[in-house]
Amino acid sequence: MEENRVYEQLAEHLNRLPAGFPRTPTGVEIRILKRLFTPEEARYACTLTLKPEPPEEIAKRLNLEPGKVAGILEEMAKKGLIFRIRKGSETRYMAAQFIIGIWEYHVNQLTPELIADLREYAPYFFQQAMNLRTPQLRVIPIPGSVTAVQSIMPYEEARRLVEENQPIVVAPCICRKEHGLTGEACDRPLESCLVFGLGAQYYMENGLGRQITVQEALKILEEAERDGRVLQPSNAQKITNICTCCGCCCQILKNLKKLDKPALYVVSRHIAELDEESCVLCGTCVDRCQMDAITLGDDHAVINRDRCIGCGLCVTTCPEEAITLKEKPKELQKDVPASLRETYARMFQERMSAMVGKA
Known part of the structure; x- marks a missing residue:
């Protein structure tokens, strides 16, 4: 009973973080936590917040010896259960959200059982996430779809984001890895997720990816454009990652695609516009669209x-250049937070407001 209680406490703790960890009728979320955390690790994780802290501060809350706490926290960081930040000789630890966070940090530790649990849990998680005005990721245009004369914000320009955020790590896409392990892999590259800054440092230390140059990262963007992947960076002007996502594997895109109006739930300043007279009904755009947003008329x-x-x-890929990207009307745009801290603050406030509304 005591062991079950600590996992219940951890589930509630993760659900208080901005991205949430919603409870389910089946209890699959507890099953996931038991696969990932030992009871001791669960107790430690319950004491962490999104504020990076040295082991000494965390040890005070636990009333334990700092050296012991530091060792356990480091092992938890290596296992992808919490996040670690190193600056010079100082190391600080903080909570990791379940998605995006703990789940992605287990890209090298997937098992059929864990995948099955995640797939059972994902609809509950994304149902809650879709109710927030502020998502964790946003959508930016692939580089070739925006002309030099079009107005585009610096934080929407994929090449510029890569050039201005270093170091850069490329990591395997956990969604494609998951589908590969269940025999459902597509033909897109596995190694395709870009991680920057402190996130890149964490990925390198944990063996989750390898450091690459700016030119290598730009090549990944070009490959994504060629084989039809959606660019989804952090929903902040200062990014920590760019995911290159396919509609057949990406959990976010798959759940968006189930909605009647996916456009309402994404942060994107652009929309496709067709020159009807130039269209020759070739159907290329239909095949490329990851949201089934295009059909062929008469x-x-x-x-x-x-x-x-x-x-x-x-x-x-439109052979007649009949489709262009246009900026959405201002009333349909969602602003992009300056930093992830602001993103998480908004998400938290939106979740709290929703909970008050249900009370």
Whole structure:
């Protein structure tokens, strides 16, 4: 009973973090935690917040010897259960959210059982996430879909984001890794997620990815454009990652695709627009769209504006150049927070407001 109680406490603790960890009727979330955390690790994780702290401060709360606490925290960081930041000789530890965080940090430790549990849990997690105005990721246009004369914010320009955020690590996509282990892999590259800054440092230390140059990162963006992947960076002007996502594997895109109006739930300043007279009904755009936002009509393609997420994949391969990206009307745009701290603060406030509304 005592062991079960600590996992219940950890589930509640993770659910108080901005991204949440919603409870389920089946209790699959507890099963996931038991696969990942020992009871002792669960107790330690319950004491951490999103504020990075030295082991000495955490040891005070636990009323334990700092040396012992430091050793356990370091092992937990190595296992992908919490986040670690090193600056010079100082090391600080903080809580990791379940998604995006703990789950992604286990890309090298997936098992069929863990995958099955995650797939059972994912609809509950994303149902809660879709109710927030502020998501963790946003969508930016692939580089070739935006012309030099178009107005685009610096934090939406993929090449610029890569050039200005270093060090850079490339890591395996956990969604494609998951599908590969269950025999459902697509033909996109496995090594395709870009991680920057402190996140890159954590990934390198934990063996989750390898450091690459700016030119190598730009090549990954080019490959993503060619094989039809959506660029999803952190929903902040100062990014920590860029995911290159396919609609067949990405849990976020798969759950968005189930919605009637995916465009309402993403942060994206752009939408595809068709020149009907130039369209020759070749169907290339239909194949490229990850949201089923384009269909073929009698005389030309038809873009469903409620489904278009502004990724630009349909633009770059249209042989007649009949599709362009246009900026959405201001009233349909969502602003991008300056930092992840601001993103998480907004998410937390939105979740608290929703809980008060249900009370």
